[in-house]
Structures are given as C-alpha cells and as structure tokens.
Amino acid sequence: MKLYSYFRSSAAYRVRIALNLKGIAYETASIHLVKEGGHNRRPEFRAVNPQMRVPALVTPGGDVLIQSLAIIDYLDETHPEPPLLPKEPIARAKARALAEIVACDIHPLNNTSPLRYLKNTMGQEQSAIDAWYHHWVTEGFEAIEALIDGGGPYACGKTVTLADICLVPQVYNARRLKVPLDRFSKIIAADKACLALPAFDRARPENQPDAE
Numbered sequence: 001m002k003l004y005s006y007f008r009s010s011a012a013y014r015v016r017i018a019l020n021l022k023g024i025a026y027e028t029a030s031i032h033l034v035k036e037g038g039h040n041r042r043p044e045f046r047a048v049n050p051q052m053r054v055p056a057l058v059t060p061g062g063d064v065l066i067q068s069l070a071i072i073d074y075l076d077e078t079h080p081e082p083p084l085l086p087k088e089p090i091a092r093a094k095a096r097a098l099a100e101i102v103a104c105d106i107h108p109l110n111n112t113s114p115l116r117y118l119k120n121t122m123g124q125e126q127s128a129i130d131a132w133y134h135h136w137v138t139e140g141f142e143a144i145e146a147l148i149d150g151g152g153p154y155a156c157g158k159t160v161t162l163a164d165i166c167l168v169p170q171v172y173n174a175r176r177l178k179v180p181l182d183r184f185s186k187i188i189a190a191d192k193a194c195l196a197l198p199a200f201d202r203a204r205p206e207n208q209p210d211a212e
C-alpha cells in the first residue's frame with residue numbers, strides 16, 4: 001500500500017498507527033503541507049485527492065481512499081486482527097465517541113487550512129489564532145478526560161482502540177502548540193501507554209522519512 005502522508009499531519013498519523021497495528025507494510029509518499037503554500041495544492045496531488053488533504057491511501061488494487069476514519073474502517077474490515085473497536089455495542093459506541101470528539105470536533109477547528117484562513121483571510125493576529133487553537137483543544141480534552149473510565153492503561157481499558165488512534169496524534173499536536181495538559185492526567189496516561197507500543201512509536205512524526 002502507499003500512504004500519502006506528512007510527518008506532522010495528525011490525520012495521517014492516525015492511519016500510520018492503524019497500519020502498524022495491523023502489521024501492514026506500506027510506502028510513504030510525502031506531501032509537504034507548508035512549503036510553497038502547500039504541495040497538497042499542486043495539480044498532481046489534487047488528481048490523487050480532490051480534497052487536497054492527507055492522508056490518502058492507495059490500496060493494493062489501486063483504489064485511492066481518503067479520510068482517516070474511512071481508511072481505518074477499511075483496514076479493520078480487510079485485516080480484522082487485532083480489532084480496532086470492541087465487539088460489544090455499548091463499548092464500541094463509547095470508543096467511537098472518544099475518537100469522534102477528536103476527529104470531528106477538535107481537529108477540524110485546528111487544521112492547517114482553517115488556521116491559515118483565520119490568518120490570511122480574516123486578518124487575525126497569531127495570538128488570537130493560538131488562543132482559538134488552545135480553546136478548542138482544551139474544551140475537547142475536558143470532555144475526553146471526563147469520559148475515560150475503563151481503568152486504563154488505554155483510553156477505553158485494556159485494549160487499544162480507535163479512541164487511542166485518534167487521541168495520541170491530537171496530544172502530540174497539543175504539545176507542539178504548547179497547550180497546558182497537566183490537568184488531563186487520564187489522557188496523558190493513555191498517551192504514554194500507547195507510545196510504549198512499537199506500532200505507535202514507529203508512527204510518531206519524528207520517526208517518519210520526511211521528518212524535519
């Protein structure tokens with residue numbers, strides 16, 4: 001498989017973790033999201049993904065899949081072991097809910113293009129943009145912290161789930177942008193437990209071929 005990725009992209013980071021957990025070999029095609037206004041905006045990448053975002057995964061059959069959660073679903077369906085969601089419906093819905101707080105509520109507000117829009121089109125100062133970023137991460141993390149109740153070590157208990165796959169990249173991002181995390185002890189513990197696993201460690205931004 002081929003993964004269009006960028007080392008700092010948290011959505012691509014999710015897919016890298018899932019690929020590693022499933023033991024699937026893949027090649028990385030790096031798309032720089034910052035240089036020259038973003039190489040993701042070049043016509044050659046637009047031809048791959050009309051949404052001009054990473055990740056995009058090329059399957060062995062040559063299909064291009066986009067959107068990290070859809071890609072992870074595909075990987076889970078085609079490579080069922082280890083499962084990335086609990087089988088039991090309530091536990092499954094709870095794991096999905098944590099993942100969606102990150103993927104649907106926090107990340108879209110803090111993504112490269114909305115932040116760039118705030119700066120370039122709305123004329124906002126960097127301090128206002130940083131405050132925006134911190135606000136939405138903190139609000140989302142407050143909810144996640146209150147919802148983590150599986151007794152650890154991972155976000156939903158003894159097994160890694162989609163919740164961890166989404167949470168770890170968001171924690172990385174929050175640390176990079178200096179969001180104070182001291183009061184999120186359960187989130188920090190789950191992040192630490194995950195990063196001790198080789199599948200998560202290999203997916204870290206600093207361990208990518210395009211890391212800077």
Ligand SMILES: N[C@@H](CCC(=O)N[C@@H](CS)C(=O)NCC(=O)O)C(=O)O
Nearest residue numbers: 009010011053054055067068112113
């Ligand atoms: N909901 C999408 C988000 C994808 C996304 O926005 N990726 C970011 C990097 S984390 C990106 O490519 N941004 C480029 C841009 O916004 O111009 C997913 O989960 O895959």
